[in-house]
Amino acid sequence: MADKPLIQRSFGLTDDAYRDLKGSALACTVTNLSLMIPFVVTVAAFGCILDALTGRPLDANALWWLCGAGAVGLVAVFLAARHDYRKTYLSAYTQSERVRLDLADHLRKLPMSFFNRRGVSDVAESIMGDVTGLESMLSSTLPQLIAGCASTVIVCALLALFDWRLALCVVVTLPLAFGIVLGGRARERRLFERQNAARLEALAQVQEYVEGIKDIRACRMVGPAAKGLAGALEALKRIAFKVELAVDVSVSSANTVLRAGIGLVVFAGVHLLTGGALSFTTLLMFLLIVSRVYGPIVSIAPQLPNLLNLSTKTARIQAVMAEPESTGRKEAAVESHRIEFDRVTFGYGERPVLREVSFTAEEGQVTALVGLSGSGKSTCAKLAARFWDPQEGAVRAGGADIRGFSEESWLSHMAIVFQDVVLFDDTVAENIRIGRADATDEEVREAARAAHCLEFVERLPQGFDTPLGENGAALSGGERQRLSIARALLKDAPVVLLDEATSALDPENETLVQEAIGALARGKTVLVIAHRLRTVAGAHKIVVLDAGAVAEQGTHDELLAAKGLYARLWSLQQQSLGWSL
Numbered sequence: 001m002a003d004k005p006l007i008q009r010s011f012g013l014t015d016d017a018y019r020d021l022k023g024s025a026l027a028c029t030v031t032n033l034s035l036m037i038p039f040v041v042t043v044a045a046f047g048c049i050l051d052a053l054t055g056r057p058l059d060a061n062a063l064w065w066l067c068g069a070g071a072v073g074l075v076a077v078f079l080a081a082r083h084d085y086r087k088t089y090l091s092a093y094t095q096s097e098r099v100r101l102d103l104a105d106h107l108r109k110l111p112m113s114f115f116n117r118r119g120v121s122d123v124a125e126s127i128m129g130d131v132t133g134l135e136s137m138l139s140s141t142l143p144q145l146i147a148g149c150a151s152t153v154i155v156c157a158l159l160a161l162f163d164w165r166l167a168l169c170v171v172v173t174l175p176l177a178f179g180i181v182l183g184g185r186a187r188e189r190r191l192f193e194r195q196n197a198a199r200l201e202a203l204a205q206v207q208e209y210v211e212g213i214k215d216i217r218a219c220r221m222v223g224p225a226a227k228g229l230a231g232a233l234e235a236l237k238r239i240a241f242k243v244e245l246a247v248d249v250s251v252s253s254a255n256t257v258l259r260a261g262i263g264l265v266v267f268a269g270v271h272l273l274t275g276g277a278l279s280f281t282t283l284l285m286f287l288l289i290v291s292r293v294y295g296p297i298v299s300i301a302p303q304l305p306n307l308l309n310l311s312t313k314t315a316r317i318q319a320v321m322a323e324p325e326s327t328g329r330k331e332a333a334v335e336s337h338r339i340e341f342d343r344v345t346f347g348y349g350e351r352p353v354l355r356e357v358s359f360t361a362e363e364g365q366v367t368a369l370v371g372l373s374g375s376g377k378s379t380c381a382k383l384a385a386r387f388w389d390p391q392e393g394a395v396r397a398g399g400a401d402i403r404g405f406s407e408e409s410w411l412s413h414m415a416i417v418f419q420d421v422v423l424f425d426d427t428v429a430e431n432i433r434i435g436r437a438d439a440t441d442e443e444v445r446e447a448a449r450a451a452h453c454l455e456f457v458e459r460l461p462q463g464f465d466t467p468l469g470e471n472g473a474a475l476s477g478g479e480r481q482r483l484s485i486a487r488a489l490l491k492d493a494p495v496v497l498l499d500e501a502t503s504a505l506d507p508e509n510e511t512l513v514q515e516a517i518g519a520l521a522r523g524k525t526v527l528v529i530a531h532r533l534r535t536v537a538g539a540h541k542i543v544v545l546d547a548g549a550v551a552e553q554g555t556h557d558e559l560l561a562a563k564g565l566y567a568r569l570w571s572l573q574q575q576s577l578g579w580s581l
């Protein structure tokens with residue numbers, strides 16, 4: 001970027017975007033200049049009429065020519081404005097679409113630690129809010145500003161051919177007005193940064209409020225929950241007011257100084273006219289044009305502080321794009337799918353969540369991870385999927401450290417059913433097809449049948465073609481989980497990761513889905529996490545975690561015989577089965 005032009009560097013534009021910006025600025029300049037045509041024609045016609053009034057014969061031919069030129073001028077204004085509109089908006093929206101897609105694609109390749117550092121609302125704001133800021137600057141402000149300055153300078157250069165002194169009066173206020181806007185930039189930048197932070201806080205509060213609305217109502221805690229939201233919105237209002245005030249003061253002052261050019265022209269023009277150094281027609285031309293020449297700059301002036309502070313937004317976009325992608329080879333070639341945790345120590349932050357965890361999940365076998373809530377079971381699953389990398393020790397597949405493979409290539413070996421199923425705003429069939437993009441309709445249906453989805457899918461109004469809406473809001477927890485299992489079945493990957501896969505199913509469905517999982521698991525490396533121990537009692541190996549460390553491991557019978565933590569948990573769960581209210 002260092003060798004790129006200043007404007008390109010300042011706004012972090014790609015080569016294509018910069019080329020488009022130049023094209024848009026040129027188109028806007030042509031529009032601005034074409035808007036001068038009616039004034040020039042009017043002045044020329046007025047000159048003819050004045051000549052006639054001073055006794056010379058009226059040149060009717062010249063007037064007809066001027067009328068023709070006026071009509072051509074109007075068509076030119078229309079054509080230039082249309083071209084300018086297309087060029088400017090199309091290129092700005094194309095650029096913002098490209099930036100958003102690049103951001104989304106880059107996010108997909110980032111390690112999960114990035115999302116722990118930056119919240120979901122923060123990242124979403126970068127993709128939508130920050131890019132919208134860039135979009136509006138590229139579509140409406142920057143090209144118009146460049147064109148406004150360029151056309152003012154060009155018009156003044158042409159006017160200078162008639163009278164350089166008046167032309168100087170027109171142009172001299174331009175740098176002064178810019179000086180005023182630039183002078184307030186440092187303070188405005190600080191305010192914009194505070195406004196950005198306040199907006200992010202408000203977004204996070206809104207998201208939390210909406211996501212937690214059920215709990216808020218159930219616990220009758222509307223007051224405290226709304227208080228956090230109200231506080232964030234109040235802070236946003238206060239900073240927004242300060243920003244508006246600062247922007248308004250600098251923009252109004254700059255506009256006043258800019259328009260002082262009109263006064264200068266009147267003052268100097270009258271002075272020169274009375275001294276006989278200027279003709280009335282020339283003064284009239286200056287007065288007509290000076291009233292129009294600042295128009296484009298004045299109309300975008302309120303946007304100038306935003307433009308000058310756009311770097312706050314582009315810096316956030318660039319910071320996301322500069323995040324290093326997770327490393328590793330693009331092809332995860334492994335000799336076997338035996339997964340080994342070798343003295344793995346890991347923490348999301350400072351606090352270790354797993355300590356020296358070692359166990360193996362053999363190929364063709366089911367290995368279960370059990371333990372109390374918060375003991376680190378899901379964390380083990382996330383490390384096995386390479387969503388995170390251990391701080392010490394290694395996770396190996398077929399003897400190879402999985403850090404050697406890119407997250408994407410390693411995940412192509414895995415089918416995962418998470419505790420929190422994410423469904424996309426698409427049809428049922430497409431939500432299952434996420435497991436394997438090239439699956440036929442028949443294969444999708446077969447996977448749905450095996451995961452016992454047919455019962456509810458066939459009840460939906462359009463069957464497999466029913467749109468699920470945002471995150472499948474209309475489906476029950478069990479239905480969502482069965483869809484997710486269908487996805488995993490379709491993927492048919494050699495490693496299967498089940499994180500509480502049957503937790504949202506009723507006993508009848510649980511048995512059916514356990515059968516489907518049995519079929520899915522045959523001949524594969526299966527790592528399953530379960531709270532209900534009876535669902536994993538048949539596993540080849542059960543690893544019992546206690547506060548982030550392996551407490552014991554073995555088969556169900558071995559662990560019961562050992563009378564340790566597992567035996568205690570088992571007996572507690574057996575007792576709870578006999579409870580009644």
Ligand SMILES: Nc1ncnc2c1ncn2[C@@H]1O[C@H](COP(=O)(O)OP(=O)(O)OP(=O)(O)O)[C@@H](O)[C@H]1O
Nearest residue numbers: 116348349353371372373374375376377378379380
């Ligand atoms: N993204 C995260 N950032 C920070 N800490 C986390 C994160 N995810 C989990 N933890 C913490 O790590 C610890 C282990 O969590 P984990 O989800 O692995 O436990 P678990 O045994 O699967 O629990 P559960 O059975 O309740 O799902 C917990 O103390 C939890 O608070």
